[in-house]
Amino acid sequence: MTGTKTNRIRKDASAVAFDWIKYGLLTLTALICVLPFLVIISGSLSDNATVMREGYGLLPKNFSWSAYETIFESPKEIINAYKMTIYYTAIGTAVGLAVIVLTAYTISRKEFKYRNVVSFLIYFTSIFGGGLVPWYLMYTNILGLRGSTFIIWFPAIMSPFLVILMRTFIAGSVPDAITESARIDGAGEGTILTRIVLPVIGPGLATVGLFLALGYWNDWYRSSMFSTSKETWELQFYLYNMLNSATAVSEMSQYANVSMDAVPTQTVKLAMAVVATGPVLLFYPFVQRYFVTGITIGAVKG
Amino acid sequence: MKRFVSLMLVLLMVLVFSGCTAQQVQAPPADDTPEESATQPETQEEAPADTETEPEETPDETGAPELDTSELVTLVFYLCGDEPNDTAVVEDALNERMVEKFNTKLDFQFTTWTDYTTKYNNTLTTGGADLVYIAGWLNYHTLAASGAFLELDDLMNNYAPELRARAGEDTLNMCRVGGELYAVPNLWPEYVSTGISYRQDLVEKYSLPVPDSLENLGAYFQGIKDNDPDQPIYYGTADTNSVDCTGFDIAEALVIKYDGFMDYGYIFDADNPSVLTDYFWSDDFVEDCKLFKTWADAGYWTRSSLSNENNTDAYKNGLTTAIVSGQNPNKHITNMNDFANEHPDWETKYLAYGEVTGYICPSHATQNGTSIVRGCKYPERAMAVLQYLMMDEETNRLVQCGIEGTHYEIQDGLYVNLSEDYGYEAMDTWNLRVNEFKLPQGTDTILQEMFDYYATIGEKCKYPNVNIGGDFSEDYSAYEAERTAVVNVRAQYLPPLQAGFVDDVDAAVEEFRTKMLEAGLEKCREGYLAQWDAYCQEHDYV
């Protein structure tokens, strides 16, 4: 309602200048960001050999579906890979978000004596790591999880970065005075978390959830390390491995007398990006409202 | 006053304790008694007695010991590559036999082609497999020397005597590392002779020389450039993580001149293998770099070449008119098939460098082999199973080709694929190839012709048909740090030199040499040569 009021008032010069700056800059940046995507889409629809000789353009060169045909050669597998990725993303994001909120809430509480120690212990893991082998050993030999689906989503449910980000969001949107008074009124930690904190950290939840989900969506590494059958492959790994086997098999052909279908590697690379990104862009607007339209904090104040 | 008292007390305590500990420092007067203790006879007696008893027991038994198959076990066979769709079908068919014969099930697991070296090493480290595919390009020698695999001599004597007899001691000896046998090689001899693939159609069209020397290669490139300025001439990539002589892959063409390159800038001479000549400090090196610079200046390859990524499709798509590195007879076949599919009017030809230099040899036994992982709980069973896989025709064919009628059929003695779910050697079990059982494919006749031809050349070598450097592996632990520095300097300075991107070749060569010396090349060379000498002595290469 404040917006309507200001519109009626005549805009001063600074506001007009600012309008120009913001619309101009944003349009320009958006174009710079989107142009390469057009190249990618048109490239993925081009003929592989032509593209390799002539480079890419904004329009498809020698239009061809062959890259997509290669990717969707066995539709059953790719649909399964989509399904698995959606499953990992959903469960990983849900569990992760819950754990992160609990952790971040705890270490944002001033009453919690050990919050700095815990913060440090969490942050410390982002600096020191033992490397791949002990990590792999932990999950495969000690926990014996190789090949399970659990191992694909569990290692990414949280990260020090997301915990600390969430803590910042909570600290920023819930003033201490509010929690303090709630506590004096006899509210327990559970009540404060669900009734006071959760309703106001929508943008934070959306941000952290988005980062978690994107992490899951883009991951291929855990499938590569831990999967023992195609059934559990993530989408990105399915695509990435397709490309890798095309290269590897032709490199390895000195050891194997294999006849392999030619894979148009260049255009498949680009088509992969389209196939993997598409669904996210369709889904994105549902989360986006948290970043572009404010939420009402009225619920708390009222 | 209080402070004074406390200070006194502290001082007193320090004195007391440091006095007490000072004695401690004196007590251990570097009590190292190496020579004396090493020759002390009393303790010596026990240890050898212990170790001697064990080996004696097994040879004592006359016949092969009975294989204990009382318990049903599953052995993991770890392979390099992607899993074919019908693995489970073939596994089931195979396990029917396996259970009946050995009370054992085989579970084939795969690295996939993504990050395969990492996963392969991880699996070995964590003991995630029993039987495993090995190859020189998967660092068989280093892994074996480091103890990743079980010693197979006794196991083979006891549980796979047929396989041992079939393989022959000569072949097995090639798989030995430090005198111990760690792998069973595949039993299909092949030639992996590197060479150059070039466009025969262009040679004919513009009547160009066949690139059988560096000059002719230059003339071939120039001829194409003159006749068709738009045609990209050569697509090359840089190699930055080794210590060999070729930083930009056009330099691989130099093998047409020299018998072969070794690490640290040495040239190898097949007639006189024990003497390595210095390449980096020779005039040839400067001349070669100058030649490449004229090629680069003539625009045979783009000035962005050093950032090129490996492009296996470059030849097929006309981005390059010749490939000079990593080619071999098998790849030639692949190229022929690619051309036939996509450019019927193009023609590719293959020239092995050995045809020019006269030095050619079959691929080494460790190219494809099978090992048993250290930590395997049932090594006897694994060995027996391996023998069965390789010595039983039906079983071998089941693994290599799938189920007859479902996955393949035999027409006129040739393999014909019936199903996309299980192709030829679908599980990449190149290590289980056996000459007598290997079903020929259509292209195998061409391949065999090439092999036969190479064999005749190989016969004429000083060491006929011997892969001289094939099982030499360097142990650089004594000069590891220097080696890494050499890798780094080489990565930075050698590729631009050989790609012809430097302005002044002489100055750049000088800089390269100085940097290499600063990095500690001398120390690496010293260690490397000593090992090479020992290796040549061991194998009687004089």
Next chain:
Amino acid sequence: MTATNAKLRSGVSLLERPAAARTIGIWIVTGLSLATLLLSLPFVNWFTLTNLSGLWKALSIPNEAVIYSGYSAYNLLSFVQQSGAGILGFPASMLLLVTIAAALFQAAFLFRVAFKRYGNKGYLQLYSTGTCAMILSIIASFGAIAYLIFANARLGITWMLPSPMVCLVPVLSIAAYVVLKAMQKTERVRQHEHGFLVEFKRNWLLFLFLVPCFAYFIINNYLPMSGVYFAFTQFNFRDGLFASPFVGFKNFEFLFMSDLWKLTKNTVLYNIVFIGLGNVLQIFFAILVSQVGSKWFKKTSQTMIFMPYFVSFVILRVLVYNLFEYDYGVINTYVTALGGSRIDFYNTPKYWPFLIVAFNMWKGLGYGMVVYLATIMGISDDYYDAAKVDGANIFQQIIYITVPLLTPTFIILLLYALGGIMKGQFELFYQMVGTNGVLYDATDILDTYVYRITTSQPLSMGLATAAGLYQSVFGLVIIVVTNFCIKRGNPEYALF
């Protein structure tokens, strides 16, 4: 003065007075702490080796090895290295860590006593330092004894014995611990403070909230962290991961054989620019987007700016190469069309810092912006309304309301990134530069160097871990110092 008077009167009443009892207690503990500290210094041997010649035989120690008859926790690893008994290496390094920690805490305690730095909660902080020191000393000494049992059992010998010193340490430190605990109890009552148990009872739900987080980090991070030890071993399969020969700092040599200064400089400078410029741009564009009135434009532009995030580095390589290639690259095509001469990007190092930064900004802008956008959306409208009433124009609103409210987030993100200042973005550099040695002076970072080295030799786990450790220690020092400084300025902004 009162204490000395009391001393004159009677010894019994002296102990009854809390202040005097405290003084005596501190004196006792100080003495014990000093003794413990002296006993756990490097020159005090905790282990004695008898029958050296037998040991030489049993372990088949090489002749040139140097073995002493006695060892402390500090030089124990040299025994492991010289004797080649790799199996003893991991526990020995754990013991070393605990011993060092114990000695440091003892020293800290003594320092606090000597210079009366008691902290701000009466004597409580002094006591807790002391308790920590004593607990660590107890762990260290018992650990040493356990280590001996383990070593003898694993090597099948009976010649490694504890020295009397190591037996004295637990006695002293347990005594000191008991005294400290007693004093801590009375002091807590005085200061109205409470211990862990009380805190746990009061906030048990918060502790419960942390359980999943702890489980996760222990499984995923802390237990695998033991792999840091591999930086000091030369791995081989025969001995296995935790029993491979201990080689000291040999794995770090390769870092110093390279131009470590160049690598460090490149890595740090790139990261500083990435972090600094990246965040500034993200804030700038977040503000721009938030100020847009039209919902449609807002959403579309934001989505579009986000899109480069989905361009994987593999594809980035394709794009970059097609832009800057010498013969047919887009830029050079335009340059020649306009009559200029071709630009040799791939042989000219000076362009690349700008290109790499630009592409990294481009790729990360949309992703990083989300955090700031969400923060801006969390700012209550009341602030702006009030400002408008006061006649603030749009720039003033941004500078005086938006920016200050974004600062905490900005500082936290900045701090967070600082710990990783030595960890380069491997994929970005590797894919953009590839194997181009000509550009290395301007583009080689630690991660690409390590990658090159480790792919050039198999079984190089030790080298990779060593490089990782260098990055971690570098990052830790920087972050701890920065965090300390920030905490002094404004504890709200501190990371931990």
